[in-house]
Amino acid sequence: MALIKGGKMKIVKKIGSLIAGISLFAMTISTHAFAKFPEKTVEMTILFGGTAKSVGQLVAKGLEKNLGGTVVPVSRTGGGGAVGYKYIQSRPASGHDIVWNSNSVSTSHYKGKTKFNYKAFEPISAMTTEVPVLAVKSGTFNSVKELAAYVKKNPGKLKVGISGKGSFTHLTSAIVFDALGGKVTYIPYGKGKAPAELLAGRIDAAVQWPGQFRSFHKAGQLKMLAVTSPNRIPSDSNIPTMQELGYKKVDVVMWRGLAAKKGTPKAQIKALEKAAAAYANSSEFKAASKKIGFTINYLNAKDFGKKIAKDDKKIKKLMNKLGLAKK
Amino acid sequence: MENLITALGLINNYEVFIAICIGSFAGIIFGAIPGLTYSMALALMLPFTFTMQPVTGISLLLATYIGGMTGGSISAILIGIPGTPSAAATVSDGYSLSKKGDASIALGTAVIVSTIGGLISLSLMIVMVDFISKFAIKFGPAEIFMLVLFGFSTICGLAEKSLFRGLVAGLLGLMLMTxxxxxxxxxxxxxxxxVQMLQGVNLLVAMIGLFAVPHILEVFNSRICDEDQKNYDIDVVKTKLPSFALLKKYFNLMLRCVGLGTSIGAIPGSGGPIAAFLAYSHAKNSEKDLKEKELYGKGHLGGVIAPETANNAVTGGAMVPLLSLGIPGDPATAIILGGLLIHGLVPGPMLFIENAPQVYSIYLAILLAYIVVFLFQVNFIKHIVKILRVKPHHLAVGILIMVVVGSYAIRNSFLDVNVMIIMGLIGYFFNRIRLPVTPIVLGLVLGRTIEQEYRTAMSLSAGDPSIFFGSIVCVLFFMLIILTIALQVRKRVIDVRNQKKLKEVNQA
Amino acid sequence: MEKSKFYLYLGLGVLAFSIIWLILVFFQIEGDLGEYANTPRTIPFFLGICMSILGLVFLYQYKLGFRPKQSVEPLKKNEIRNIIICVILFLIYAYVLELFGFILSTPIVIYFITRFLLKEKNWKLNFAFPILMTALIYFIFIILLKSSLPRGTLIQII
Structure with missing residues (x-):
């Protein structure tokens, strides 16, 4: 600061002591241990935009109501979730930094974006699931069977749209067409373009979130063939599941839930879990699920942990098979 | 009709109204103050729209855009310095008029023709957007790639003085986006x-840096060097609306200028300044009365009407490719695109099917914004002009606050603050060595689209590049690209020849 | 007439940048070049080549003796120092913002800027301006438009 010279030194000193005073005051506030949780604002890191963000914001509001402290949703997007996960790992494990996580904890690890895997996080509770759906243009294929027959006959000819290589829709598509028993060509395109590309006939099939297809399905322009979850989804209960159609192996859902850094004290996890459970059962959340189009699927910390571990194994196998995993 | 009613419901909300008022006001002020542009106002506002309701946030942005387009004429007329580049064509006649003591009528005419121009282009836009979006569903990756490439060639060519300098900036923008x-x-x-770098260069952060930071640096630099930048002292002014007969006389000219402005706005990469200058020369050349023609440049009302109508008509035109194809034509619409995307409204043909009520509420917001801007300018011009007296460095401090808060708040990332500073330094450096900055922004804006559409097209065709010439639309755009480049090269060659001649004359 | 060196420096700068970029393309992007011209490397590589061609064009223009239409202003006294001060200011404000949040840090930072950096003498203005500015932004964005501004990690008001 070459600007402040000579006679102004006094003022500088005064200011210096003032700053020191303020920061000391701040330190005492932040380090003072309160018995109560949460002792300050809980920050909920959100990893993606779109539905993930809007549901995440709702959950943060719901937690706030049931936790008795402020919960702020903060978006830290980028790198398929890696940026946000890394941020959580850089924070102290006090329960004041939680993450609105998803299967991306596994995909970003196996893609080599994060060095840590799901074990670096303490599960709190699963909240929602979103189920991808297989759709085609009306009049091309009427059922999954027809599609399967075509794929078997013409390997590599069917063009399947995915959001990007290694994205969740890519993995789901791989599982679906693996079950159908044929090779297809994947076309990566921009996000949210599936309906337009299907309608124009540039791609033949796409696996995407049902919200994108619903209005076209109702208008008869596109046809949703099957959902990939073991049970039918409430928002589109007339669409059969792949398992009903005889493809028993297909069981893919995208879960979203809450997690904190490994080593967060049990009491804090319990408090958060309780608040999450209360919100998951509220009528408010149920109304939102209908409006936005996701399924509420609450799991407690223990079951959630098991689910993450199970899915992690599945994703690892799949990504190795597709050659997406980084060695 | 049903959509219109839903849209009315969405917009009938006091927050939306406040947003439109604030946006219009901020737009007029940023437009009126030389050195600040409405693109800067938009870039500063955008981060705060994240947590607003979608319609509120988008109304705020649209009102800022419209207010800025209109506000530029205030300083052009009163002090002879264009508040925004789009108002540059208004200066010669507007300032002459106010030197003659006719500032009130010049301001009044500028306001009313801006509003009329904007509203007519809004209705043109609604028709065109509907038509193009129906057509656009047939646009595949190859077609969109060619269209964006065409937009890019116009940006680097038409918009800037030198093709090569424009290209350097444009390429830099494309590179940053990768x-x-x-x-x-x-x-x-x-x-x-x-890991932090995985999030890449955020477009919004880059724009904040490129538009706002160089201004702050310049003002602070001259302030520290004790070269106070002058602030403008202006007498009390009023807005006097022109008579109906006068408007009727120029109505034909206005219509032509609206057509011109809307169509130029619809070409990605052109924009306000070009439309305004073309309209000005059109008005001058189409004037049959020789006596009247003499008056152009010396204070002719037609010289205010034509550019002001045209630059506001650009707003409607620029929304056409934005809403129907998702391709922004200039930095301002690029920021509005950012605002739409934040709230999950993905422009393109699907927008009209999936989010019809929101689209209608966008139309209504534009309409409302024009009315509010009009009322502000007519009733509060006295107070708005006072803002021009605020010292530049005080404004710069305010902008500094918005810049840092905004770039940090977008993703709560310090990396973004650093990126903002680096982009600001690039912008400052480019200004100093007189390289254009706009192409960087457009490179950033179009970069993702260009790469994605190229690669999707290549995967669709299994690596066969002939897909880019596979349809009439593609070939048409290709020919347009060749034409734009050829025109540029021709201009350049003529320039060089003239320079050589000049040299020979000097030596002789 | 002296030859203008502008295009020489510009050309060399652009060329150097493009060479660094091309090297980075091969070191910083993984994956093979692929069967088709369609990999993560394709576009960056192409851009790098275009940039280097532009660099050569500028050098050629220099050789032909082109001069820029508008000459570049020379550096002002202390310009670089002033810019570095501004950059540090940005960083300090961002850091303080993260620690103390918007409401606390903004008036303090504005006060320091106007008082010491911009040497504003009017003391009334020095106190009123920071507070009014903060209040204005807070009022517009939080109260009227219901947006949110950064809260501090150390001290939390709002």
Whole structure:
């Protein structure tokens, strides 16, 4: 600061002591241990935009109501979730930094974006699931069977749209067409373009979130063939599941839930879990699920942990098979 | 009709109204103050729209855009310095008029023709958007790639003085956009193994840096060097609306200028300044009365009407490719695109099917914004002009606050603050060596689209590049690209020849 | 007439940048070049080549003796120092913002800027301006438009 010279030194000193005073005051506030949780604002890191963000914001509001402290949703997007996960790992494990996580904890690890895997996080509770759906243009294929027959006959000819290589829709598509028993060509395109590309006939099939297809399905322009979850989804209960159609192996859902850094004290996890459970059962959340189009699927910390571990194994196998995993 | 009613419901909300008022006011002020542009106002506002309701946030942005387009004429007329580049064509006649003591009528005419121009282009836009979006569903990746490439060639050519300098800036913009995660394969690019770098260069952060930071640096620099930048002292002014007969006389000219402005606005990469200058020369050349023609440049009302109508008509035109294809034509619409995307409204043919009420509420917001801007300018011009007296460095401090808060708040990331500073330094450096900055922004804006559409097209055709010439639309755009470049090269060659001649004359 | 060196420096600068970029393309992007011209490397590589061609064009223009239409202003006294001060200011404000949040840090930072950096003498203005500015932004964005501004990690008001 070459600007402040000579006679102004006094003022500088005064200011210096003032700053020191303020920061000391701040330190005492932040380090003072309160018995109560949460002792300050809980920050909920959100990893993606779109539905993930809007549901995440709702959950943060719901937690706030049931936790008795402020919960702020903060978006830290980028790198398929890696940026946000890394941020959580850089924070102290006090329960004041939680993450609105998803299967991306596994995909970003196996893609080599994060060095840590799901074990670096303490599960709190699963909240929602979103189920991808297989759709085609009306009049091309009427059922999954027809599609399967075509794929078997013409390997590599069917063009399947995915959001990007290694994205969740890519993995789901791989599982679906693996079950159908044929090779297809994947076309990566921009996000949210599936309906337009299907309608124009540039791609033949796409696996995407049902919200994108619903209005076209109702208008008869596109046809949703099957959902990939073991049970039918409430928002589109007339669409059969792949398992009903005889493809028993297909069981893919995208879960979203809450997690904190490994080593967060049990009491804090319990408090958060309780608040999450209360919100998951509220009528408010149920109304939102209908409006936005996701399924509420609450799991407690223990079951959630098991689910993450199970899915992690599945994703690892799949990504190795597709050659997406980084060695 | 049903959609219109839903849209009315969405917009009938006091927050939306406040947003439109604030946006219009901020737009007029940023437009009126030389050195600040409405693109800067938009870039500063955008981060705060994240947590607003979608319609509120988008109304705020649209009102800022419209207010800025209109506000530029205030300083052009009163002090002879264009508040925004789009108002540059208004200066010669507007300022002459106010020197003659006719400032009130010049301001009044500028306001009313801006509003009329904007509203007519809004209705043109609604028709065109509907038509193009129906047509656009047939646009595949190859077609969109060619269209964007065409837009890019116009940006680097038409918009700037030198093709090569424009290209350097444009390429730099495209390069910056490749940093981070590649969306198609999910591969890391230029991250140096840093996880934070995976998020790449955020377009909004880059725009804040490019538009706002150089201004702050300039003002602070001259202030520290004790060269106070002058602030403008202006007498009390009033707005006097022109008579109906006068408007009727120029109505034909206005219509032509609206057509011109709307169509120029619809070409990606052109924009306000070009439309305004073309309209000005059109008005001058189409004037049959020789006596009247003499008056152009010396204070002719037609010289205010033509550019002001045209630059506001650009707003409607620029929304056409934005809403129907998702391709922004200039930095301002690029920021509005950012605002739409934040709230999950993805422009393109699907927008009209999936989010019809929101689209209608956008139309209504534009309409409302024009009315509010009009009322502000007519009733509060006295107070608005006072803002011009505020010292530049005080405004710069305010902008500094918005810049840092905004770039930090977008993703709560310190990396973004650093990126903002780096982009600001690039912008400052480019200004100093007189390289254009706008192409960087357009490179950033169009970069993702260009790469994605190229690669999707190539995967669709299994690596056969002939897909880019596979349809009439593609070939048409290709020919347009060749034409734009050829025109540029021709102009350049003529320039060189003239320079040589000049040299020979000098030597002789 | 002296030859203008502008295009020489510009050309060399652009060329150097493009060479660094091309090297980075091969070191910083993984993956093979692929069967088709369609990999994460394709576009960056192409851009790098275009940039280097532009660099050569500028050098050629220099050789032909082109001069820029508008000459570049020379550096002002202390310009670089002033810019570095501004950059540090940005960083300090961002850091303080993260620690103390918007409401606390903004008036303090504005006060320091106007008082010491911009040497504003009017003391009334020095106190009123920071507080009014903060209040204005807070009022517009939080109260009227219901947006949110950064809260501090150390001290939390709002």
């Amino acid at each position: 940093i981070g995660t590649d969306e198609i394969e999910g591969v890391q690019r230029f991250t140096f193994g840093n």
